[in-house]
Structure formats: C-alpha cells, structure tokens
Amino acid sequence: MQSPPHDIPPAHAIAELASQLEDDGVASARAFAEIFHNLEPEDMALALEALPLEKRLSVWQQIPHEEKLDALVAMRGEARLLLLRHLSLAELHQLFDEIEAEDLLELAETIPDAVVDMALGRMDEQQRKYFEMAQQYDDESVGHWLNHDILIVPQNTRVADALRLLRRETSDYTEVLYLVDRTGRWTGCARINRLLSAQSHQSLAELREEDYPSLRAEEDMYEAAEEVEKSKYVALPVLNSEGVLLGRLDVGTAMDLLREQAENQLMSTAGLGEDADLFAPVKRSARTRAVWLGINLMAAFVSASFISLFDATIEQVVALAVLMPVVASMGGIAGSQTLTLIVRGLALGQISPANFNALLFKELRVGALNGALWSLVIGIIAGIWFKSVLLGLVITAAVAGNMIVASISGVVIPVMLDKLKLDPALSGSVILMTVTDVVGFVAFLGLGTLILL
Amino acid sequence: MQSPPHDIPPAHAIAELASQLEDDGVASARAFAEIFHNLEPEDMALALEALPLEKRLSVWQQIPHEEKLDALVAMRGEARLLLLRHLSLAELHQLFDEIEAEDLLELAETIPDAVVDMALGRMDEQQRKYFEMAQQYDDESVGHWLNHDILIVPQNTRVADALRLLRRETSDYTEVLYLVDRTGRWTGCARINRLLSAQSHQSLAELREEDYPSLRAEEDMYEAAEEVEKSKYVALPVLNSEGVLLGRLDVGTAMDLLREQAENQLMSTAGLGEDADLFAPVKRSARTRAVWLGINLMAAFVSASFISLFDATIEQVVALAVLMPVVASMGGIAGSQTLTLIVRGLALGQISPANFNALLFKELRVGALNGALWSLVIGIIAGIWFKSVLLGLVITAAVAGNMIVASISGVVIPVMLDKLKLDPALSGSVILMTVTDVVGFVAFLGLGTLILL
Numbered sequence: 001m002q003s004p005p006h007d008i009p010p011a012h013a014i015a016e017l018a019s020q021l022e023d024d025g026v027a028s029a030r031a032f033a034e035i036f037h038n039l040e041p042e043d044m045a046l047a048l049e050a051l052p053l054e055k056r057l058s059v060w061q062q063i064p065h066e067e068k069l070d071a072l073v074a075m076r077g078e079a080r081l082l083l084l085r086h087l088s089l090a091e092l093h094q095l096f097d098e099i100e101a102e103d104l105l106e107l108a109e110t111i112p113d114a115v116v117d118m119a120l121g122r123m124d125e126q127q128r129k130y131f132e133m134a135q136q137y138d139d140e141s142v143g144h145w146l147n148h149d150i151l152i153v154p155q156n157t158r159v160a161d162a163l164r165l166l167r168r169e170t171s172d173y174t175e176v177l178y179l180v181d182r183t184g185r186w187t188g189c190a191r192i193n194r195l196l197s198a199q200s201h202q203s204l205a206e207l208r209e210e211d212y213p214s215l216r217a218e219e220d221m222y223e224a225a226e227e228v229e230k231s232k233y234v235a236l237p238v239l240n241s242e243g244v245l246l247g248r249l250d251v252g253t254a255m256d257l258l259r260e261q262a263e264n265q266l267m268s269t270a271g272l273g274e275d276a277d278l279f280a281p282v283k284r285s286a287r288t289r290a291v292w293l294g295i296n297l298m299a300a301f302v303s304a305s306f307i308s309l310f311d312a313t314i315e316q317v318v319a320l321a322v323l324m325p326v327v328a329s330m331g332g333i334a335g336s337q338t339l340t341l342i343v344r345g346l347a348l349g350q351i352s353p354a355n356f357n358a359l360l361f362k363e364l365r366v367g368a369l370n371g372a373l374w375s376l377v378i379g380i381i382a383g384i385w386f387k388s389v390l391l392g393l394v395i396t397a398a399v400a401g402n403m404i405v406a407s408i409s410g411v412v413i414p415v416m417l418d419k420l421k422l423d424p425a426l427s428g429s430v431i432l433m434t435v436t437d438v439v440g441f442v443a444f445l446g447l448g449t450l451i452l453l
Numbered sequence: 454m455q456s457p458p459h460d461i462p463p464a465h466a467i468a469e470l471a472s473q474l475e476d477d478g479v480a481s482a483r484a485f486a487e488i489f490h491n492l493e494p495e496d497m498a499l500a501l502e503a504l505p506l507e508k509r510l511s512v513w514q515q516i517p518h519e520e521k522l523d524a525l526v527a528m529r530g531e532a533r534l535l536l537l538r539h540l541s542l543a544e545l546h547q548l549f550d551e552i553e554a555e556d557l558l559e560l561a562e563t564i565p566d567a568v569v570d571m572a573l574g575r576m577d578e579q580q581r582k583y584f585e586m587a588q589q590y591d592d593e594s595v596g597h598w599l600n601h602d603i604l605i606v607p608q609n610t611r612v613a614d615a616l617r618l619l620r621r622e623t624s625d626y627t628e629v630l631y632l633v634d635r636t637g638r639w640t641g642c643a644r645i646n647r648l649l650s651a652q653s654h655q656s657l658a659e660l661r662e663e664d665y666p667s668l669r670a671e672e673d674m675y676e677a678a679e680e681v682e683k684s685k686y687v688a689l690p691v692l693n694s695e696g697v698l699l700g701r702l703d704v705g706t707a708m709d710l711l712r713e714q715a716e717n718q719l720m721s722t723a724g725l726g727e728d729a730d731l732f733a734p735v736k737r738s739a740r741t742r743a744v745w746l747g748i749n750l751m752a753a754f755v756s757a758s759f760i761s762l763f764d765a766t767i768e769q770v771v772a773l774a775v776l777m778p779v780v781a782s783m784g785g786i787a788g789s790q791t792l793t794l795i796v797r798g799l800a801l802g803q804i805s806p807a808n809f810n811a812l813l814f815k816e817l818r819v820g821a822l823n824g825a826l827w828s829l830v831i832g833i834i835a836g837i838w839f840k841s842v843l844l845g846l847v848i849t850a851a852v853a854g855n856m857i858v859a860s861i862s863g864v865v866i867p868v869m870l871d872k873l874k875l876d877p878a879l880s881g882s883v884i885l886m887t888v889t890d891v892v893g894f895v896a897f898l899g900l901g902t903l904i905l906l
Contacts, residue, residue: 009802009805011801011802011803011805012802012805012807015805015807015808016805016806016807018807019807019808038664040683040684042682042683043683046801046802046803049801049803050798050802050803050804050805050808051808052808052811052815163649166646166649167646167649167650168650173628173685173687174628174646175626175627175628175687192645192646193619193620193627193645196616196619196620197620197621211491229495229705229708229709229712230493230495230496231493232626232705234626234628234687234704251687251704251705251708252682252685252704254708255682255704255707255708255711256682258708258711258712258715259682259711259715262711262712262715262716262718262719263715263797265715265719266715266718266719266722266793266797267793267794267797269719269722269793270789270790270792270793270794271786271790272790272793272794276794278794278798278803278804278812278815279811279812279815282815282818282819282822283822285815285819286819286822286823286826289787289790289819289823290823290826290827292786292790293783293786293787293790293823293827294827296782296783296786297779297782297783297827297830297831299782300778300779300782300783301779301834303778303779303782304775304776304778304779307774307775307778308772308775311771311772311774311775312771314767314771314774314775315768315771318764318765318767318768318774319761319764321760321764321767321771321774321777322757322760322761322764322767323757324774324778325753325756325757325760325777325778325781325890326750326753326754326756326757328778329749329750329752329753329756330746330749330750330753333724333745333746333749334742334746336723337723337724337725337742337745337746339723340719340720340722340723340725341720341723341725341729341731344716344719344720345503345731348464348499348502349462349464349465349499349503350464350499350502350503350731351503351731352462352464352465352468352469352503353469354465354468354469354471354472355468355472355503355504355505358505358732359731359732362505362731362732362735362738365735366735366738366739366742369735369736369739370739370742370743370746373739373743374743374746374747374750377750378750381754437778
C-alpha cells in the first residue's frame with residue numbers, strides 16, 4: 001500500500017484542526033482520530049511541538065492511548081517536560097505501565113525521580129536490569145543508549161536451531177545473529193542470508209563474518225553513530241570493557257543521534273539548547289535566553305569602552321562615528337566565515353596539529369585578498385561620501401587590518417576553545433565578534449586620531 | 454574481530470604522516486598502506502580533505518587503486534573537484550572503468566562532460582539505463598538518488614524459489630523482497646524472516662506486509678530521507694507516477710542526505726556552501742566568500758547612512774557614539790535567537806498559518822520581558838558611566854524598543870522568506886541584522902536628539 005502524499009505536513013494539519021478546537025476541547029475528536037491514524041510517533045511529536053501550550057494538552061488527550069508513550073519519547077526535551085508537568089499522577093502511572101528500559105532512559109531526565117521509581121517498580125525484571133546497566137554509563141556514551149532488541153546465540157548453535165529461532169523473530173533492523181562464547185563475550189556475527197545456504201548441522205561459528213566492526217560501551221555516542229553510518233550495517237554490537245556483548249546501536253538510533261548533534265550545533269550558535277521549545281512559557285524562554293544576552297552585553301560594553309577612549313576624536317570628526325560600524329561588521333563577517341569552516345572541520349575531525357599551520361596561512365591569505373578588495377571599495381565610497389581622501393585612506397587601512405586579524409582569529413579561537421574542551425560553536429562567535437569589534441574600533445579611531453586630527 | 458580504538462581520528466594520523474612526506478612523495482608508502490588498510494571510504498575522504506592541496510595529491514597516489522573511487526565519491530564537492538582537476542585523463546579512464554550509475558551520478562556535476570561521456574561509454578548497459586533514468590529526475594528529488602541494489606521478484610514467486618534467490622544475494626540492507634505485478638508495478642514487500650516459517654509452495658503475495666510505506670520518485674530527497682528515518686525500515690521502495698518500482702532509498706543514503714542537509718544549514722548561516730573545502734585555493738575561497746561580504750557591506754552602509762542623519766547630535770553628545778553599538782548588538786542577539794528557533798521550526802514543518810499568531814505573540818512577550826530586564830541594566834550602567842540620568846533613560850527606551858522589534862522581526866522575516874521560497878537560514882540573518890541596526894541607531898540617536906539636546 002502506498003503512503004498518502006505528504007504535501008501538507010501533519011504538524012500543519014493538526015495545528016489547523018487545533019486552532020478550530022473549542023476551548024472546552026470536545027470538538028472534532030473524529031477529525032483528530034483520522035489524522036492520527038497511520039501517523040508516525042515523530043510526526044505526532046512535531047505536531048504537539050507546533051501547538052501553543054493549552055492546545056498541546058487538548059490534542060494530547062486525542063492521541064490514542066497506545067501511541068502516547070511513543071509520541072512522548074519522540075518529542076524534544078523541553079516540549080516534553082512541559083507536557084509531562086501537566087499530566088496527573090494517575091495518567092503517568094497508566095502511561096508508564098510496562099514501559100521499556102530504552103524509553104524510560106530517554107524520559108528519565110525530564111520526569112520527577114518519584115515517577116521514575118514508580119515506573120521501575122512496575123517494569124519487568126529484564127527491562128529493569130537493562131535500565132540499571134545503562135545508568136552505569138555516562139549519558140553521552142553509547143552504553144547509555146543501546147538497544148536490547150537483539151538476537152544473541154551461543155556460537156556453537158546449529159544452523160537448524162538458529163533458523164527455528166528466526167521464525168519467531170520480528171524485530172526491526174535484523175540482518176545478522178550475534179554470536180557469543182560461554183562467558184557472554186562477543187565472538188562475531190553471522191548473516192541471516194548465509195544461514196539459508198548453509199547445511200543445517202553446521203555451527204554458526206563457521207558462518208561468522210570476517211572483520212565485523214563493534215563499539216565499546218564507553219565510546220562517545222555521536223562518534224559511535226558515525227561508525228554505524230560508515231559501516232553500512234544496520235546495527236553494530238556494543239561491548240563492555242571485557243568484550244561482553246551488552247546490546248547494539250542500530251541505524252535508526254544512530255540517525256536520531258546525528259540529527260540531534262546537528263540541531264545542537266545549529267541552535268548553540270544562538271545560545272539556545274537543542275531541545276528548545278517553540279511554545280515554552282514566556283518566562284521560561286526569557287530566562288534561558290537571558291544568559292546569552294548577558295554574555296553578549298558584557299562583550300558589547302568591552303567594545304564600547306574602547307570606543308570611549310577616542311571620544312575627543314569623534315567629537316571633531318563625526319564621520320568616524322558614522323563609519324565605525326562598517327569597519328567592525330566587515331571584520332565580523334569575514335571572521336565568522338572562517339570560524340564556521342573551522343568549527344565544521346573540528347567536528348569532522350579534519351583539523352590536527354599537523355595541518356594547523358597550513359590552514360592558518362591559507363585563511364590569512366584569503367583574509368588579505370578579500371581585505372584588499374573590500375577595504376579599497378569601502379575607502380573609495382567613504383572618501384567620496386565625506387569628500388576626504390585622508391578619511392578614505394584611514395578606513396581602507398582599518399578594514400584591511402581588521403579583516404586580516406579576523407581571519408587569524410577565525411582559525412585560532414575555535415582551535416583554542418576545542419583544546420580547552422569548550423564548545424567552539426557556542427562561545428566562538430562571541431569571542432570572535434568582541435575581537436573584531438575592538439580591533440575595528442581601535443584601528444579606525446586610532447588611525448583617525450593620528451591622521452585626521 | 455574488534456575494530457581498532459578510534460582515539461586518534463584517521464584524518465589526524467594521515468595528516469601527521471603527510472606532514473612528514475618528502476616533497477617528492479616517495480617516503481613511507483608502507484606507513485600509508487598500514488593506515489589505509491581497514492579504513493572506510495568516508496575516513497579516507499575526510500583525511501584527504503584535511504590535507505593541503507599538494508599533500509592531498511601525494512596521499513591520493515598512496516590509496517590502493519580499488520579504494521580510490523569510493524574515497525572520491527565520499528569527498529565533499531569542492532575538495533573532490535579540485536582533486537579531479539589534477540588527475541590525468543589516463544587516470545580518469547582507469548578510475549571510471551566499470552563505474553556504477555550511482556557513483557557516476559554523484560560525480561557527474563564535478564567532472565567535465567567529456568569524462569562523463571567516456572565513463573558512460575564503458576558502462577554496462579544496465580547501469581547506463583539506470584543513469585539515464587535518474588537523469589530524468591531533478592537532482593533534488595529522490596528519483597535521482599535511488600539505489601538499484603534491490604531484490605525484485607514477481608509477486609506470484611513461490612517461497613522455495615525466493616529462498617534459492619536469497620542464497621546468492623549479499624547486498625547491504627536487505628530485509629525484504631520487493632514484489633511486483635506483471636507490469637512492474639510494486640505490490641508490496643515480504644520480509645525474509647517470514648519466508649523462513651512459510652510453506653515452500655506458498656506464493657510471496659500471501660506473505661505481503663500490510664501498510665508497507667513507499668516513496669514517489671518526484672519527492673524531495675530530504676523529505677524522503679526523513680520518511681526512511683521514521684519508517685524504521687532499512688529501505689523504502691521508490692515508485693514512478695505509474696506505480697512502477699524504480700529502486701529504493703536505503704537508510705545509509707538517507708543518513709548521508711540528512712547530514713548533508715544539516716551541514717548545509719550550518720554553513721549557509723555564514724554564506725558558505727555545504728561542500729566548501731578547507732584547503733581550496735586562496736583565490737577560489739576568496740571569490741566564493743566575497744559575495745557574502747559584499748551583501749553584508751551593503752547592509753552596513755545602510756546602517757551607516759542612518760547614523761549620518763544624526764551627525765550633529767553625535768558631535769554634541771559623544772556618549773551616543775560610544776553606546777550605539779550596544780543598542781544595535783542587543784537587538785541583533787535577541788533577534789537571532791528568535792530567528793534560529795523559527796528557522797528550525799520551518800525546517801521541521803512545525804510552523805503554519807494556524808500557529809503563526811500564537812508564535813508571534815509569544816516571541817513578542819519574550820522580547821518585552823528580556824527587553825525590560827536588559828534595557829534597565831544597560832540604562833543604569835550607562836547613566837552611572839556618563840553621569841547622566843537622561844542618557845540612561847534614552848538608552849533604556851532605545852534598547853527595550855529595539856529588542857521588541859527584534860523579536861517580531863525574528864518571527865516575521867524567516868516566515869516571509871520561506872513563503873517567497875528563499876532560504877531563511879541564508880538571507881534571514883543579514884536582513885534581521887540590518888533591521889536591528891537601523892532601528893537601534895535611529896531609536897537611540899533620535900531619542901538622544903529629542904531629549905538630550
């Protein structure tokens with residue numbers, strides 16, 4: 001059967017319906033049921049996130065009970081937290097009845113500890129064991145996020161027995177059997193396709209795939225996700241430090257992780273969390289954003305204090321005040337181009353001490369070339385605008401100098417932050433902008449003082 | 454077997470070795486061979502991208518011949534283009550001998566047409582047919598990027614025959630058989646696991662999975678990749694408008710697409726292409742970045758021209774010149790926070806006419822709250838710094854006003870650009886910054902003129 005055309009994103013359709021919802025929340029339950037039918041949990045999650053808080057709650061009530069938990073797990077952290085806060089304890093009990101370890105791990109940080117304990121109390125023993133094992137690993141490591149939906153068999157199992165087991169199995173992303181020795185250590189994988197052409201009395205150890213890659217539970221989860229992507233397998237086994245097979249990281253989870261990482265990078269350039277909620281309450285949004293505004297304000301006052309060194313000059317040559325934002329902005333843009341390229345290079349693992357100098361030298365030359373071009377353009381425009389050749393010369397020198405400094409800073413700042421284990425995507429741009437502002441203002445106003453007065 | 458620890462990214466190890474390479478390129482071929490052994494093509498590609506151009510060529514020569522094409526396909530567009538330009542025609546011939554349609558499609562845009570024709574001439578007929586079919590679809594659509602490594606069988610095939618076929622098959626990501634009717638129309642999929650428990654005389658049509666999703670060849674490739682991600686299947690069938698099965702989009706390709714999209718978003722905020730090369734030649738880098746600098750320069754001159762309206766005021770109250778960047782920057786930061794959130798919401802499909810007003814109102818209130826807070830802080834600091842209550846009042850009003858305008862602009866500008874089919878991630882921030890600069894300068898200097906003179 002073909003899926004319906006996706007011309008209208010489900011989030012839009014639901015938002016449209018929700019906007020017609022009467023405030024008492026009774027209208028059009030049938031219309032909702034129609035939309036929710038056949039919708040993936042990710043789409044439900046997007047739809048919920050696309051709704052103002054009150055509407056989010058009314059729509060939540062329309063979601064079929066058995067889909068609620070999946071939708072909740074698929075939601076972004078902040079949106080989910082706010083929804084959970086509005087659910088009664090009875091609803092939470094019902095929701096978390098028979099919850100699996102993976103889902104509870106995903107939710108654990110956004111629900112009260114008492115609710116986690118309640119859910120654990122109702123969990124079956126195997127799932128609770130999984131939960132506790134995952135908790136032993138840092139929540140940035142792959143051991144915290146592994147998947148237990150995996151077919152593990154002793155390596156000396158006969159093909160006939162393995163095929164019998166497979167007939168009962170319907171889990172996602174199954175292409176291999178995971179083989180272990182008597183102590184639970186992983187010894188390799190056997191492809192199901194190879195089982196079909198094997199003799200029924202052969203042992204699986206004979207069908208073992210050569211060079212099948214594996215992951216260590218302590219490994220960083222994003223790096224592990226990349227290894228899954230590169231491997232072209234649908235999942236990789238995850239082992240503890242003794243080589244014991246704990247579970248697997250499948251390609252679905254790997255995709256979620258890579259997407260989360262990308263969102264994180266994008267949002268952090270504006271000082272936002274990757275899980276920020278479009279419709280978080282005003283006070284909450286204002287509070288989370290205030291920190292970034294405060295940091296930037298300090299940077300802005302640093303720049304202002306440098307300008308104030310030259311107030312006597314500005315009083316005499318007002319054109320300097322008019323043009324100084326141009327000088328600062330050109331440095332800022334040139335610097336963030338370099339910074340963005342370097343931040344990506346760092347994330348991909350392309351930048352090392354061995355190529356640092358070559359990179360720095362290259363960016364320096366790009367900065368010099370664009371500096372030469374644009375400083376001349378700006379100098380000519382400024383010279384004509386204010387009818388002063390000297391002013392044109394001053395701004396040309398200041399822009400060229402600032403753009404060269406910006407290129408160097410665009411390489412050095414993120415690499416330095418990375419060495420200090422700070423996120424260059426987050427703090428890199430504030431530091432860079434402060435440098436280009438200060439250098440721009442000081443160069444322009446300083447030269448102006450020397451030459452124009 | 455366990456994969457080696459990934460503590461040192463391969464790109465670093467190779468860059469390190471390359472930096473020791475004698476300029477004649479003969480040294481340590483054995484050391485290279487050791488590193489390249491067991492390396493995925495993606496890692497080779499990253500390593501090549503991490504090298505300055507001359508080194509890139511010497512290392513390229515060290516790559517085992519049979520791995521070269523895969524490494525080339527995995528490279529980012531610009532880096533690949535520059536490498537290809539340095540290869541001789543003889544090398545290209547050798548490289549593209551027996552190339553498959555998918556790989557040639559990936560490379561087609563970065564190699565000369567004559568080389569594409571040469572490769573097509575040596576391609577086997579089936580692959581050439583695939584290539585020509587893909588060319589019929591736009592290169593943003595899934596029909597252009599589909600994978601033909603797929604098991605297609607008539608739906609009335611017997612289970613016994615299907616199992617025989619499967620015994621010979623070893624392609625990646627195989628969990629189902631794709632069923633078609635006599636005209637080639639896709640009728641559904643049958644899971645291989647279900648074949649194991651079926652009677653050997655049953656037809657595959659009886660084992661068909663209910664509600665198996667599919668993609669249309671004209672569909673946008675990024676949307677299609679998201680559908681694969683959500684589906685939890687390792688691949689989805691791709692159909693033409695008549696329902697004929699053309700191929701599939703597998704989860705590996707879907708991951709590449711989603712990563713490409715994320716990189717694109719991140720890079721475009723700095724006016725860079727997603728495939729930009731760390732070590733592109735200086736002139737080339739300078740040229741691609743110059744466009745963005747030029748656009749920003751125009752914006753900067755717009756701001757400057759508004760400042761110049763108030764030159765008489767600045768001459769009398771120099772503190773205004775000192776503080777005006779603070780006013781502009783606070784608006785800029787508040788605006789880009791909103792913009793970033795909205796751009797993500799647009800990319801996810803969360804923003805619709807139905808929730809636009811609620812969003813606008815929410816951001817307006819966040820802007821007002823943070824505006825109230827920070828304008829007061831700034832007003833107090835400025836008042837004390839310049840010992841003027843009136844100046845403190847002027848800057849308080851200007852910052853508060855600018856931050857409120859910034860919040861509204863942060864919602865309205867990207868939504869408007871999106872409606873005009875322009876990329877809000879690319880052009881949104883320039884427009885926003887121009888608005889916040891102009892509003893900040895005019896509000897601050899205008900109020901200063903009215904109140905302080």
